[in-house]
Amino acid sequence: MTAPATEIDRAIDRSGLRPVGAPTEVVVARDVAEVQETVRRAAAAGTPLITRGAGSGLAGGAVAGEGAIVLDLSRLTRIRAIDPVDGTAEVEAGVITADLDAAARAHGLMYAPDPGSVGISTVGGNIATNAGGLRGAKYGVTRDAVLSVDVVLADGSLVRLGRPTIKGVTGYDLAGLVVGSEGTLGIVVAARVRLLPAPQRVATASAFFATLEDAARAVAAIAVSGARPAVLEILDGATLGAIDAASGTALRAQGEALLLAQTDGFGAAEEMAVVLAAVAPTATHHEWTEDAERAADLLSARRQALPALERIGRPLIEDIAVPRSRLAEAISGIRLIADRHGVPIFVFGHAGDGNLHPIIVVEPGEGDLPETAVRAADDIFALALSLGGTVTAEHGVGRLKREWARRELGEDAVRLHDEIKRVFDPLGILNPGSGY
């Protein structure tokens, strides 16, 4: 029996991974009690439970196959409270991240984590993957913003983990443990998150380079300049070409690499001058602006990168990070891998964090990926580890990166993971087959 189209949609995420078989049931929870009831049923029957928010995940963390129950939290959309003096918000898991930020801005505050998917992904999904984002270079990742989480445990009980206040060290950091656990330790239904003062001033710059390696060298120069950009994005020529084709921009004509930098705060303009002084020796040309509209245009080009590549073909999205001092080596290594396997690899990412997204684009279609693409991806993982890096900086392990994640963690750490997983989920019903 073919499931209705919406149920197929709810069995997959944005990773391109297709499940074997169809889930038994899709529950679109209307409240926390319904989440608890669903978990209790799954626990009683020993049924795998795949929790999802918007389904915008890129690692196959929310892919549900034969026999699973899909638990969709996207309708838990209430922002329960915002307290400007405390600098906190209480939100349900299904709130779209950009909506939370907009609600905070109405009070002169911001919700700092801003993954590329900020307009479509949910706070709960961001918590599940410990999502990063463009402002991560200065403001950190989702974990840094989460004070406490309301979690439905594998037995259906509801518990609040974490601290009520900005600081707090009572007990282990179990909220931090749940953040990034990809739905394998419990189901986050709500969270108390930190809000920060929205910057009073923002300066945004673009700098073009003759090579991507030159851009990487500029990143290293910025790192020791004394400036701390809030945003520092890198895009290669191929990605610029794809954005041009999708958006009618004319970026690629200006260089083989683009850095986008943003400084913010009371000294934004002066800090930007320091950034540009660091960039100047290697850039072919650069410009900067304090005009909000012009800045939004620049950053919107960056946010178009992935959609633009999705128009070209089927993207296999990698998400490595390396120490910033190895960025140029990582980029050269990726180029060699592309040549070796004869596959196109587009590179962009959050350079300030050493986080690159090498995207292998293959012919559109479903089914298994071409062998060359798989081998190129493997080589990219190996490259990241050989440079002292990680196989996933912000997208998560999901179902796609398990083998490499375990290689990165090592046997001793994996054993601790297994035992902690058993503490939280003794029956193994929470998102089995996904995470670490």
Next chain:
Amino acid sequence: MTAPATEIDRAIDRSGLRPVGAPTEVVVARDVAEVQETVRRAAAAGTPLITRGAGSGLAGGAVAGEGAIVLDLSRLTRIRAIDPVDGTAEVEAGVITADLDAAARAHGLMYAPDPGSVGISTVGGNIATNAGGLRGAKYGVTRDAVLSVDVVLADGSLVRLGRPTIKGVTGYDLAGLVVGSEGTLGIVVAARVRLLPAPQRVATASAFFATLEDAARAVAAIAVSGARPAVLEILDGATLGAIDAASGTALRAQGEALLLAQTDGFGAAEEMAVVLAAVAPTATHHEWTEDAERAADLLSARRQALPALERIGRPLIEDIAVPRSRLAEAISGIRLIADRHGVPIFVFGHAGDGNLHPIIVVEPGEGDLPETAVRAADDIFALALSLGGTVTAEHGVGRLKREWARRELGEDAVRLHDEIKRVFDPLGILNPGSGY
């Protein structure tokens, strides 16, 4: 047999708590191998192992009684590497925190966490307690600076937990779990920590108030001003008097409460103007400076608070935090508690985080605390929880706050703690009787 003085010293910390009996053995580890060997011996014999750094802890986390082995890491003092481009340092557990910061400053960087004890406490001790500090209002706590930890587990094996890069989501955040676990999950022998650009400019202000509640109201006003001070400290009149007596300053004559604020970054002066505009309606007078020496004087007064109280008597140091919006209520509540029990309570703390240190000072001496002091402390804990706060913001639970910590956490969370503790330390040899 009386133990040598140094061994008595190594059985206690700065909490004032005295152990029952003396430890069997004190091991001052010279390297990681010796730590591993000691842990293996303790595991084989089932002997409690109390790990310590500088012994500057304030919650009784490093108090060793009858039959315990004390494992002293204060000689693991190597800063193994600093990489300015990566913005990271690799340090051993016994490095004094201020020494790490000084080493970073030589590269134009800083190590942001700066507990009041920064000049005497160790990085390992700071990690054990997830220490906060003066700059926490803007830069967060130790957890925010730790990328990975090298941990000797309870079986003597050495494992690295965490991520090598600034960002990374491979697996659960086990480094974050170990930070703040107070020596109960493993023994942190080294860490990779994040360094940040040292601020190019710093502005420091003092503002005096007629009442402490007025100062708390100014904190709320700053919170919604759009400014984000790096430091925002509050001190009450009694504490100012004690500092005056100890240091020859003349602070108390100027008011019944003092706020110390510091802004930093390229727009430090302009941001300070915003802070002072928020403070002006309630302050009796205020001044600010960009002069480094004058700023150091102001902050050094703050760092003298605890030593000054230690001169007066035996301090019972509390460490609550409340949501910033409840700060004035917390302060009024503490005053009522002092009156009710007839004990002097001095109040200072990190107001930007809602973190207050109410200090009950009793007659010098050892032995049990007076009943009035214990009851006042209990009332302070209850007050913190009733205001939606925490019983320990940054000092840790140790042996002194276990009962209240468990009340704060609740049964379900305590059960998870117990099970996680068993995963890491099945024999219960790691700092038994301390933490959560």
